[in-house]
Amino acid sequence: MRKRLQEGVFHVYNISNYRTTIFLKPEDNIRFLECINNSAITHNTKILEFCLMPNHFHLQVESCSLSEFMRRALMDFSRYYNKSYQIHGKQFTKPFESAPKRNLNFIIENCFYILNNPVVAGICSKPNQYQWNSFSFHHNGKTDLSKHILVDTSALDMCYKDEKSLLSAIADYKMPVVxxxxxxxxxxxxxxxxxxxxxxxxxxxxxxxxxxxxxxxxxxxxxxxxxxxxxxxxxxxxxxxxxxxxxxxxxxxxxxxxxxxxxxx
Incomplete structure (x- = not known):
């Protein structure tokens, strides 16, 4: 089995068991973000983007101990979830999937991909309309979610001066088909x-x-x-x-x- 890279910038994602909806109420989303944030603080990890979809999640993180960061976050969320719904077992199919992003272009492209997930899924028409992604954190945006998770949006904010230009860039990311x-x-x-x-x-x-x-x-x-x-x-x-x-x-x-x-x- 190939050894997972531990240090760098990564796209991290996973899907729920049986592909069923896992975030059943807003409290579930909030607790997941808190578990991610608490583990990030403990394991010297930056959250760069996030998107919580009904049955899966996407994160972009910068970490020096990726497996430990995710193990702690998912374990804490599992404890909360099992207690809340009086069930047993893991909520996700595998520990997690990860893909390293080795340069700024890949990092920015993956930010677009994560933020645009609910648009592709048909949940909303623009990424700033979705409650459970990190779009509202950009350009020092005021959001209630900032009480639950710290997000470092500097990579995109350095490239796009305001919300309008960022939305335009994400829209342009959907290129026409050849x-x-x-x-x-x-x-x-x-x-x-x-x-x-x-x-x-x-x-x-x-x-x-x-x-x-x-x-x-x-x-x-x-x-x-x-x-x-x-x-x-x-x-x-x-x-x-x-x-x-x-x-x-x-x-x-x-x-x-x-x-x-x-x-x-």
Whole structure:
């Protein structure tokens, strides 16, 4: 097994067991943020961005002991959750997933991705309309969430002078789709996340990805695997499913679901 990197800037994410809604009430979101914040203080970690979705979360952090930071945060949240709902066990499928971001361009692009998650999912039309992400922390914004978590927004704030320019940059991140990328051809360059997000947005046509039933999710995964050059990891991140689940679905016989370029979901 490959050893997880511990020091640097990371995109950290995880999904709930059985992909069910885990943040059932505002108190759950707040307690999760508090658990993240308390562990960050203990383990010398900066929170750069966050987004809590109904059944998963995204963080961008700068840490020197990533595993210890996340272990403490998730353990504390699990204690709270099990006591609140009188249940037992873990709330998330794995300890967590992480991807290092090695330069400023990758860091900024991933900030856009995290902040834009609820827009892609069809929950809102702009990232500043979503209550449970870190957009409101930018440019010394006043937010009630600052009582529960400290966020270092300096990376984006240095590049974008105000909320309007930041919103514009995030909107521009959703680049138009180039038709040739609908052909799965190794001679074509790998599809970018903005292009994949745009494809998914057109397919959903204003719906939330959470409106799709399990069969439709599988069809969407198979469609993206068949007609784009997206990796399994890209598909997993953008349809909010586990990497292992996407790999399993992509091993399915395509004829079972009648996947075609002009299909509807």
């Amino acid at each position: 038709d040739h990328r609908f052909t799965r051809d190794s001679t074509n360059p790998r599809i970018t996340n903005p292009e994949l997000i745009s494809i998914i947005g057109k397919i959903l046509d204003g719906r939330s990805i959470y409106d799709l039933d399990k069969t439709s999710i599988k069809k969407l995964i198979l469609f993206l695997n068949q007609y784009t050059n997206a990796t399994f990891k890209q598909i997993a991140m953008n349809v909010h499913e586990e990497y292992s689940f996407v790999r399993k679905v992509c091993g399915t016989d395509f004829s079972k679901y009648q996947i075609s370029k002009d299909m509807t979901f």
